[in-house]
Amino acid sequence: MSNVILKSIIEMTGQRDADSLECSLVATLAEMVPIHEACLYRRLPQSDAKMVEETICLSVSKNDVGETQYFWHDPGTLVPIDSNLEKALSVKKPVLYQVSSGIRLLIPMSCEGEIIGVLSLESTQGLSEYKTLIEGVVKIYENYSIILNESERDKLTGLLNRRTFDNKLSRLLKIQRVTKEEDVSSERKKGKPQRRYLGPDSFAWLVILDVDHFKRVNDTFGHVYGDEVLLTLSQKMTSTFRSSDLLFRFGGEEFVIVLEPIPFEMAQKTVDRFRKLIAEHLFSQIDQITISLGFSKITENDYPQTVLENADKALYYAKEHGRNCAHNYELLIEKGELVEEKEAGSIDLF
Structure with a gap:
């Protein structure tokens, strides 16, 4: 033994x-x-x-x-x-x-x-x-x-770090896949434990946010103050988003949020509400800090890296179109503002 x-x-x-x-x-x-x-x-x-x-x-x-x-x-x-x-x-x-x-x-x-x-x-x-x-x-x-x-935690903010992202997201996607296959009504009739009901239009969402002109903050006020901005931002994230959402600091001024499955309209409101919250917060000395955000739908068949790239493209679009705004990758594709790239390895035979 x-x-x-x-x-x-x-x-x-x-x-x-x-x-x-x-x-x-x-x-x-x-x-x-x-x-x-x-x-x-x-x-x-x-x-x-x-x-x-x-x-x-x-x-x-x-x-x-x-x-x-x-x-x-x-x-x-x-x-x-x-x-x-x-x-x-x-x-x-x-x-x-x-x-x-x-x-x-x-x-x-x-x-x-x-x-x-x-x-x-x-x-x-x-x-x-x-x-x-x-x-x-x-x-x-x-x-x-x-x-x-x-x-698994970022030393400055206490949020999850980049190293944990793949495992955390893969687990969330597995739960999402299992949950969508479940017939909640039949489970209730049988008296079995319930799963979260997602609905056909509910998905997990990956959000990338970036502090606007953060280099200027560091250059003007110093890195200690820059760290204070990042710490305040992370605290706002923790108090605003649900405990079941995943919050990451990827490094520097870049943060990632994984929202548990909700409809698109709700995800859009959630993301923009947080953007406004930061824009309205008065930071000492500098007064206002703004953030730009890009977000993308996550399905159970997606690769984590692909979703990250999609959200990052939406973030880049936000940076190029005024900052202090939030854009959704799928909506940008639908409007023709972005062009969806073919997956690596796909071949046109004709």
């Missing part, structure tokens, strides 16, 4: 992003503890306080010849917070109770003192003899989460 534990610890601490670490935690416990299901629930923004998101779920079973089988469920399910989940989240202590398939153990998960979710373990037998092992693995996960969280 000691070799298995050591191997599992090495596997967990070898992960380089939070999502992979979550998978490793669940897989580790499934290997060392007699459970038939392990799930990880993440807290949602305050507006969705009656639900948690099932980010990881692993089922364990035996086949006809006694071999162990593992099945990973699709992420993104929204689970209602029942009395037991509520107790685990509020009391911040493990909760053990009976279920139809045996027992269920709920363990609150924290990062830097804040409860971020709950680990759920189901078993047909008691888990008391594994208590120390489970608590130890969870503590290793929590400690390493702090390290990973710091490595």
